[in-house]
Amino acid sequence: MELPITLALDTATPYLALGLLTPHGEFSWRQEVDRAHAEALPGAVQALLGEAGVDPRQLGQLVVGTGPGSYTGVRVGASYALGLGRAIGAAVVGLPSLESLIDAGTEGEQAVSLDARKGQVYGAVYRVLGGVVVEEVLPAAKYPRETFAAEVGGRLWRQDPAPDALVLARSGAARGRSDWQLQYL
Structure with missing residues (x-):
């Protein structure tokens, strides 16, 4: 069974990240826009769909990063x-935006976090197989940095990396949630 053409977008960080899965390939776009997500998003989506030769009406699924992030951004x-x-x-x-922070090329358990200020991080530990998050090992939550570091132990820990919307697209196609809620910093 062929998966629907999937567009993923994440606006929770200073980056605008887009990922597109089609039967003829994967396409992505990412740019640091600071707080200009609303201004950049429509044109970036149009450009990405144009690059892939996809009419918006062909999209079968959209995946949105649900945060944590700025109130306006998410x-x-x-x-x-x-x-x-x-x-x-x-x-x-x-799906949680934290999932877009994994290193899709690294198999196994890995930690990701975003700075939540005042000695805190929003973090999670995921098990990754085939570039897709398959399990949440440590729940996505706000942690004191030291507590999270102790939980991470010797695992790979990606701190404040740029998001990869292709990861969201792949994971969304596999296990996206229809009952999602936004999370704010």
């Missing part, structure tokens, strides 16, 4: 995905 991404999904009749699923 709402921009979610609003855009919900609006586009409704307009074209595509399903919209969500």
Whole structure:
């Protein structure tokens, strides 16, 4: 069974990250936009779809990074995905933005975190197989940095990396949630 053409987007960090899975390849786009997600998102989606030769009406699924992130940032991404999904009749699923921070080329358990200020991090530990998160080993939550570091132990720990929306697209296609909620920093 062929998976639907999937567009993933993440606006939870200072980056705007897009990933597109099609039967003829994978396409991605990422740029640091600081707080200009709303201004950059429509044109970036249009450019990515154009590069892939995909009409927006061909999209079968949208995957949105649900945060944690800035209040405005995550709402921009979610609003855009919900609006586009409704307009074209595509399903919209969500996954934690922390999943977009994994190193898709590294198998096994790995930790990811975003700085939450004041000695805190938003972090999680995931088990990754084939470039896809298959298990949440340590739940995504806000932790004191020292507590999270102790939990990470000797695992690979990616701190504040740029997101990879292709990871969200792949994981969303495999196990995206329709009952998602946004998380704010």
